[in-house]
Amino acid sequence: MLFVPKDPDFERRVRDSFARQRFMSTLGARLTSVAPGEAEIELGFDDALTQQHGFLHAGVVTSAIDSACGYAALSLMPVGAAVLSVEFKVNLMAPAKGLRFRAIGRVVRAGRTLSVCTGELRASSGEGETVIAVMQATMMTVEQRPGISD
Amino acid sequence: MLFVPKDPDFERRVRDSFARQRFMSTLGARLTSVAPGEAEIELGFDDALTQQHGFLHAGVVTSAIDSACGYAALSLMPVGAAVLSVEFKVNLMAPAKGLRFRAIGRVVRAGRTLSVCTGELRASSGEGETVIAVMQATMMTVEQRPGISD
Amino acid sequence: MLFVPKDPDFERRVRDSFARQRFMSTLGARLTSVAPGEAEIELGFDDALTQQHGFLHAGVVTSAIDSACGYAALSLMPVGAAVLSVEFKVNLMAPAKGLRFRAIGRVVRAGRTLSVCTGELRASSGEGETVIAVMQATMMTVEQRPGISD
């Protein structure tokens, strides 16, 4: 889908906001690309992020895709608006095994108040990528709420 | 709902599995109670877990409720089985502000292969608790899969 | 949860709106009770509503719970507002077998713009009820949109 951003400076705004997400740094995640209606986040495998079987915890998988979807939505929001996750649903299709993980978020519909996004997490260990999780999410444009800005 | 656990030693099994979830320790989360079909996890506020507005990241909220739901489901599974999250959906009803957070997971239906759970996260800052997120989740009983046990 | 309705005439408004839902009449569904933040819809088994194995179609199950959740939310909305379903998620825990079905929708959080509801469908054949599906839904308060009122 082709989107025209309302804020020409959208990439800097998304990158600044991502830099303020302390939890992304705790996960060792980096924002690797931003485009109108799309964002991509990468992270590497780390023992500190595992569940009981040694795979990436479902919550880590979700965190990365949620942030990618949120920033995909923010990239299309007007200057001064902030993004909040309203809700999301994740299907964990395969154990999160791998060395590198790439979360991709894309806007499906950008509304005035609500945006709908889809996202996925891809795992790789060298040769090719596997989609291990898919998300469907609703993001909210928040305007003029004290203490909430992006 | 009243459930009869198939494994009389369910609490030890759940606690051992939780102790192997390295990510829970990264979040500073503790398993505070386990009962047949129910589990509770607590964590405190920590700057390292925040999103861009200074609230707990939606992924942290989700991680805690997912683990609570997963262990609620595991508490009813037969000896030797492992639990995997199939999918979940979270509604984030209010910003995750507070000093302490309590995630509660409960089994709604325990099937042979799939269990359905509901969960919530409650925030507190001293006086009373607020439910800030609710989850509906599907958990899978995994048996005789090499490398996957709880 | 205890809610105070903004519109003292909420029950009449919910009942009038339900009566305009032509699809509820196609399903043979009746609105059996309305309270602040809660609504209940009943329908009977009918061959015309079945899927390929002779159970009630998942879409029928969903339709009844969605309407119950929507009217639970509408019962708390201000005069002149309308309700729209933003999204919902349903777990179908058992085949929809039975003679009578009862869908119950309850508001978990009533926000200015968005309300979060949970719902369920119970089946009965005489002796007791079984919960066969659970829903988690987001409803929107729509105000001053031409052609949309309840």
Added chain:
Amino acid sequence: MLFVPKDPDFERRVRDSFARQRFMSTLGARLTSVAPGEAEIELGFDDALTQQHGFLHAGVVTSAIDSACGYAALSLMPVGAAVLSVEFKVNLMAPAKGLRFRAIGRVVRAGRTLSVCTGELRASSGEGETVIAVMQATMMTVEQRPGISD
């Protein structure tokens, strides 16, 4: 995605099963195409299917996409297996206005027990189509359960 069906006669099997869904006929829905991992269902606008504002009821939208996803999944299942909806989540992105509606279901991952699908509903009134709803669904392969076959 490219899928190889386990049952070479998958299309006949899907069409026979669809023909037994009495509810699809109540909705005036037709199965317009079946391919490995994909199915498409069409229906026209009908006053009998509306909610209170005169749009197609969210439950009708869901019913069509759920069936499309279910048959997309069934197209890849082995001979003798049946499909059941485990759960789904729908985002209703715009009012279901239009003369014709097209539900498309696609398999994202076909597992031995569980399949993950995405689906959408497109509305048209002559000039072009609009995606008005998206679904993410989990379908189950049911084998050797008495009374359940497709």
